[in-house]
Amino acid sequence: MKADWSTFWPKVVDATGETVYMVLITLALSTVLGLAVGLALYATRKGGVLPNRLVHAVLGTFINVIRPVPFIIAIVALAPVTRAVVGTMIGTDAAVFPMTIVATFGIARIVESNLLSVEPGVIEAARSMGAGPLRILLTVLVPEALGPLVLGLTFMLVALIDFSAVAGTVGGGGVGNLAMTYGYLRFDTSVMVVTVLVLIALVQSAQFLGDRVSRRILRR
Amino acid sequence: MTAAIELRGVRKEFPGGAVAVDDVSLTVGAGSVFGVVGHSGAGKSTLLRLVNGLEEPTAGSVLLDGQDLAALGERRLRPVRRDIGMIFQQFNLFRSRTVLGNVTYPLRLAGLDRAAARARAEETLDFVGLAGHGKRYPEQLSGGQRQRVGIARALATRPKVLLCDEATSALDPQTTGEVLALLRRVNRELGVTILLITHEMEVVRTLCDRVAVMEDGRVVESGEVYEVFARPAHPTTAAFVRSALHGEPDGPLLERLRARHPGRLVTVPVVDGAAVLDDLSPLLRENGVDFTLVHGGVAEVRGRPLGSVTLALRGGDAAVEAVVRGLAAPAQREAGVR
Structure with missing residues (x-):
C-alpha cells in the first residue's frame, strides 16, 4: 500500500515538527549540561585554572566510556533509566533523554578542546588583573572561544538531527x-526520498544558521 | 627613596628541578624605572611573575610596599594584583571585547559600576592617545595601538606598579620609541613605579634608572644605568652594553681598520666626567702628531654622553708613544699598534 500524498503531507509536516522539537530541546539541555561538564573538564586539567587530578580523571574516563557506544545501543541500554526519568520509553520526549545524555558528553569534549585553543596569555592577563578561576572561565574563556564553540555546537546540532532519525526508528x-x-517497512521509495530530503533541508538550515552566528561572533 | 618592590633571596624551582630564579635580591625604589635585562631563558619572565604572585617563590620573599606576598593566599592575592598593572609582549588583549571592553574589564573586576568604569576607561584611553578608538576591536589596530590598549587596561585601576614583560619586543623601532615615550610619561606624570624585563639594551638606555643583568637565573650585575653602561664589570653586561653603544671596534672590524689606515690605532673612551678627550687636542699639537678619526660613536645615556672614538695616530714613533702615554688616564684603552 503506497502513501496517499493528499493525506500524507500533513504527516510529513507533523513529523518534521517533532524532529525539530526533539532536536532543539536536546540541544538546549545538552548545551547547558555539556558546557558545565566541559568547563569542569578544562578547569581541572593539569595547569588549568582549578587543577584537580581526581575530578579530571573521573570525568574523562566517564566520557570515554559513554562516547564510543553506538547511539542505537545507547537508546536501548538507557531505556530503563529513560522510563524512570521520563515515565515512558516511547515517543519524542522519551527520545530526548538518551539524545541529551549522549550529546552532553560530545559537547563537553567540544567545549574542552575549544577552550584549550584560547591563548594562555589572555588567561594570564586576566589573572594579573586579579580575576578568580570562575570569573576567568565565564568572562574570558567562554567569550574568547565563542566563535569556534558555536561551530562545534552546529556540528552537534547536525549530529542530533541524525540521532533523532535513529531514535525515530525505535519508536522515537x-x-x-x-x-x-512508511518508507522502509512498506518499501515506499517516494516516502524514503521525501524524508531524506526533509533531513537534508534541516541539516542545511542548521549549518547555515551556525555559520552565520559564528561569523558574526568572529567578525570574519 | 622607599622600596616599592623588594626581592630577598628569591628562588624559583619548577617541578622537575629546573631553577629559573636563583637567589635573587633586588630593590625597586618607589617612582623609579627598573630594568632587568638578559637573554631568553635567563629567568627574567619568571622573576616578573613572582612580583604579582603569578608564580610562587620556592624560597625567599617578595615584598610589595613592605607586604610579603607569600603570607597571602591566592584569594587574598587577587585584590593586591589589582594594584599592579601588567603588560605583555603579545599584548594579550581580549579579542572578544572592544577596546573599551578591554579597558573596562579590570575596572568592573574592581567593583566599579558600568558608568564609572566607562568614564574611567575613556579617560585612560585618552591618556594613552587612543581617544575615540573605544568601539574598535583589537584586530583592527596596529601593534603599537594594541600595546597602548594593553597599557590603558593595565593602568585603568590606577596601580602603583606596572610590570612590563618584553613590552616592545614585538614592535618595530619607531613604534618601540613611541611606546617607550608613553611609558616614560606613565612614570613621570602618574608616578607609577615600573619594573620591566627586556633583552633590548636600548630600552634600558632610554627608559631605566637602574638595571640588573640576569644570567642563568642569577643577577650577575646591577646598578645605576649610566654606571653600568660606562663600566660594565661582567662579560654578559659588557656584551649587552656593546649592543646599545656601537662605539668600540671589535676584532674583525679592528682588522679592517688596521688594513685601511696607517698609523697607530687608539680607542679613547668618552665618559661623562672623565676629560680624556679634552686632553687629546693639546697632546697631539705638542707632539706634532696627526690623526684620522676612523671609528666611533657617542650616545646619550640618561642625559649624559657615553661612547668612544678610535683614532689612527701618525707621526714619529716617539711622538706617538708620548701621546699614548699622555692619554694614560685609567679609562684609556689602546686598540693596537700597526
Whole structure:
C-alpha cells in the first residue's frame, strides 16, 4: 500500500515538527549540561585554572566510556533509566533523554578542546588583573572561544538531527519514524526520498544558521 | 627613596628541578624605572611573575610596599594584583571585547559600576592617545595601538606598579620609541613605579634608572644605568652594553681598520666626567702628531654622553708613544699598534 500524498503531507509536516522539537530541546539541555561538564573538564586539567587530578580523571574516563557506544545501543541500554526519568520509553520526549545524555558528553569534549585553543596569555592577563578561576572561565574563556564553540555546537546540532532519525526508528517519533514505518517497512521509495530530503533541508538550515552566528561572533 | 618592590633571596624551582630564579635580591625604589635585562631563558619572565604572585617563590620573599606576598593566599592575592598593572609582549588583549571592553574589564573586576568604569576607561584611553578608538576591536589596530590598549587596561585601576614583560619586543623601532615615550610619561606624570624585563639594551638606555643583568637565573650585575653602561664589570653586561653603544671596534672590524689606515690605532673612551678627550687636542699639537678619526660613536645615556672614538695616530714613533702615554688616564684603552 503506497502513501496517499493528499493525506500524507500533513504527516510529513507533523513529523518534521517533532524532529525539530526533539532536536532543539536536546540541544538546549545538552548545551547547558555539556558546557558545565566541559568547563569542569578544562578547569581541572593539569595547569588549568582549578587543577584537580581526581575530578579530571573521573570525568574523562566517564566520557570515554559513554562516547564510543553506538547511539542505537545507547537508546536501548538507557531505556530503563529513560522510563524512570521520563515515565515512558516511547515517543519524542522519551527520545530526548538518551539524545541529551549522549550529546552532553560530545559537547563537553567540544567545549574542552575549544577552550584549550584560547591563548594562555589572555588567561594570564586576566589573572594579573586579579580575576578568580570562575570569573576567568565565564568572562574570558567562554567569550574568547565563542566563535569556534558555536561551530562545534552546529556540528552537534547536525549530529542530533541524525540521532533523532535513529531514535525515530525505535519508536522515537519524528521524520525517522516516518521513514521507518512508511518508507522502509512498506518499501515506499517516494516516502524514503521525501524524508531524506526533509533531513537534508534541516541539516542545511542548521549549518547555515551556525555559520552565520559564528561569523558574526568572529567578525570574519 | 622607599622600596616599592623588594626581592630577598628569591628562588624559583619548577617541578622537575629546573631553577629559573636563583637567589635573587633586588630593590625597586618607589617612582623609579627598573630594568632587568638578559637573554631568553635567563629567568627574567619568571622573576616578573613572582612580583604579582603569578608564580610562587620556592624560597625567599617578595615584598610589595613592605607586604610579603607569600603570607597571602591566592584569594587574598587577587585584590593586591589589582594594584599592579601588567603588560605583555603579545599584548594579550581580549579579542572578544572592544577596546573599551578591554579597558573596562579590570575596572568592573574592581567593583566599579558600568558608568564609572566607562568614564574611567575613556579617560585612560585618552591618556594613552587612543581617544575615540573605544568601539574598535583589537584586530583592527596596529601593534603599537594594541600595546597602548594593553597599557590603558593595565593602568585603568590606577596601580602603583606596572610590570612590563618584553613590552616592545614585538614592535618595530619607531613604534618601540613611541611606546617607550608613553611609558616614560606613565612614570613621570602618574608616578607609577615600573619594573620591566627586556633583552633590548636600548630600552634600558632610554627608559631605566637602574638595571640588573640576569644570567642563568642569577643577577650577575646591577646598578645605576649610566654606571653600568660606562663600566660594565661582567662579560654578559659588557656584551649587552656593546649592543646599545656601537662605539668600540671589535676584532674583525679592528682588522679592517688596521688594513685601511696607517698609523697607530687608539680607542679613547668618552665618559661623562672623565676629560680624556679634552686632553687629546693639546697632546697631539705638542707632539706634532696627526690623526684620522676612523671609528666611533657617542650616545646619550640618561642625559649624559657615553661612547668612544678610535683614532689612527701618525707621526714619529716617539711622538706617538708620548701621546699614548699622555692619554694614560685609567679609562684609556689602546686598540693596537700597526
